[in-house]
Amino acid sequence: MRRILFTPFLTLSLIVIITLKIYPQNSQKVVCITVDDLPFVTKNYINNDNTGKYITDKLLTAFRKYKVVTLGSVNSGKLIVNDIADSNRIKFLNQWLDSGMTLGNHTFAHKNYNNLFFSEFKYDILDGELYLKDILAQKNLKLKYFRHPHLYRGDTREKADSLQHFLDSLGYIIAPVTIDNSDYVFSWAYEKALSAENDSLAKRIGGDYISYMSDVLDYYENQSIAILGYNIKQILLTHADMLNADYMDNLLKMFSDKGYSFISIEEALKDKCYTECKDEFYKKPGGISWLHRWAYTMGKRGDFYKGEPEVPEYINELIK
Ligand SMILES: [Zn+2]
Numbered sequence: 001m002r003r004i005l006f007t008p009f010l011t012l013s014l015i016v017i018i019t020l021k022i023y024p025q026n027s028q029k030v031v032c033i034t035v036d037d038l039p040f041v042t043k044n045y046i047n048n049d050n051t052g053k054y055i056t057d058k059l060l061t062a063f064r065k066y067k068v069v070t071l072g073s074v075n076s077g078k079l080i081v082n083d084i085a086d087s088n089r090i091k092f093l094n095q096w097l098d099s100g101m102t103l104g105n106h107t108f109a110h111k112n113y114n115n116l117f118f119s120e121f122k123y124d125i126l127d128g129e130l131y132l133k134d135i136l137a138q139k140n141l142k143l144k145y146f147r148h149p150h151l152y153r154g155d156t157r158e159k160a161d162s163l164q165h166f167l168d169s170l171g172y173i174i175a176p177v178t179i180d181n182s183d184y185v186f187s188w189a190y191e192k193a194l195s196a197e198n199d200s201l202a203k204r205i206g207g208d209y210i211s212y213m214s215d216v217l218d219y220y221e222n223q224s225i226a227i228l229g230y231n232i233k234q235i236l237l238t239h240a241d242m243l244n245a246d247y248m249d250n251l252l253k254m255f256s257d258k259g260y261s262f263i264s265i266e267e268a269l270k271d272k273c274y275t276e277c278k279d280e281f282y283k284k285p286g287g288i289s290w291l292h293r294w295a296y297t298m299g300k301r302g303d304f305y306k307g308e309p310e311v312p313e314y315i316n317e318l319i320k
Contacts, residue, residue: 104145151287
């Protein structure tokens, strides 16, 4: 009798213990939202301070609603209008800081490191500190984070090492990306629809953007588990553009509905893989997710990467 009562309890306890041991972080669902190309970026839409104010206000309203602390990565060159730093654009960055967000350096002019020597590219990093360091200093904050333009870290080992050593010497912390995506492609199409005052097309693009990002999240969640054995503290890349201004609320709701909570970059980087996992991914076109850099370094090839969600064809057509 005693044996019959004891066995199910013991079995259940063992299952719980084994499950906790094997899958300690498998179920963790946390994400850091990052926003690049601040103060704002447009391609097919009017580039003036009204657009900048609209984008800034809408993004920050969505972040406040969902209690999100983002990292915003700044191109200080975008602060300059008619050869001087534009006071409104500086104000936008102050709005970010006053809302509790973190700001990082994303270089002055967002150049393509794959087309430059390190000796040229390094000046774009130093120029990226223009204004930004002062804006932070006025609030007793220090410039700490660096986000690579296009996520390019260097297309040869020498260039990658030179860049990393330089960033280390300046005291920067790298802000990686795990959930890479093509939000900017949707954005270019969305801006075209807005400029043409085609509301129904803009709505269709916005809706498809959220579906796409939902698929992208599922994909990188599965990739993380396949590569690392657990779901990493994810870091999402987005941009300070009209599309994300209008759809950030929907995007955050999508993450929230899937059980995700939002963390800062500082909290995300506590995941041990960001310091321990090896990245020796060179000589490849395109900036890619850090998850795939690690996978590549581990020797994963070919089919391992298949299934990454694609931008719908009509959107590619629209931006031609
Ligand atoms: Zn960028």
